[in-house]
Amino acid sequence: MRFWRAIAVALTATVPALLAGEIPPEARRSGYSFMGPDTRAMQDDDTSNPGMLFVLDGEALWGKKTGRAQNSCADCHGDARGSMKGVAARYPAFDKALGRPVTLDQRINLCRSNHQQATPLPYESRDLLALSAFVAHQSRGVPITAGDDPQVRPFVDQGRDLFMQREGQLNLACSNCHDDNFDKRLAGAPITQGQPTGYPLYRLEWQTLGSLERRLRSCMTGVRAQAYDYGSPELVALELYLMSRARGLPMETPAVRP
């Protein structure tokens, strides 16, 4: 043990870019591989995956005219099966006008306010989750490439720092569980690598679909830290880092998790 720690310390001292504990690309695993056979079966069958109910709702919203402009998503983007394929695998992505990365939820709301002249949908509202599930579902099977854009590099780094940063009354960093102790158990539940491959996903505990931000916030509450607000730059940076950390893993939206 001390021997390995010495090697890790030596490595971090000599090669600061190669952080000890970070999961090498070939060892990256979706949360799917940590689940039992029943939950896997539920995700695999589109008629038993409750996330698909939201995808259906999203499909209806995609074609619905809304806002003062009376535009539907389909009026600009056409058939989502073609136009939205692979899009979610690149998000959060850099927005030139804002000069910072935006999440898929934020992109949908930017579209609503700029092009549909409609009011933004609240975070975690059924309509926003449905739309983002429908859009992300078009990328099912597409390998994640978020974070490849050089413009988002500083934000990926910010997210990584936050991931490694201890916080809360329990004084734990994300990496303490999800880099260093995955495959072990916390109470009865398996600790996963925290790869965000299937968001928005249907969590059986929530009994509904939820965003990655909701998941991050509940982890923060779990370590008794003050959770960042929805849409805050910190949560976007964390989301971006997590997506870049899952580089190459296929999208699963809508995933099912316990």
Next chain:
Amino acid sequence: MAALINVPAKAKRGEIIEIRTLTSHIMETGFRHTAAGALVPRDIITSFTCRYNGTEIFRADLFPAIAANPYLSFFTVAKDSGKFEFEWIGDNGYSSTASVSILVE
């Protein structure tokens, strides 16, 4: 509300087929309270029925302990080509229907 139904499109006469249904519903138990202490009123599906060419072949009563987006699976014998009709009825006048055709040969 959205519903997902899985019935085989084709079946042989006399074959036993599985029907799987999943529907959108919050299934609020009526036992929970808000942060302010107010009771969240019950809002659940109370009854589900399936008719095969007009004849009721399956019925279920649902209760507060059933999870959101209830999933029901059951079996029947494929007799004739036609239609399965599904109906979910619940609190606050909730009603939702769906139907699926089957070809029996």
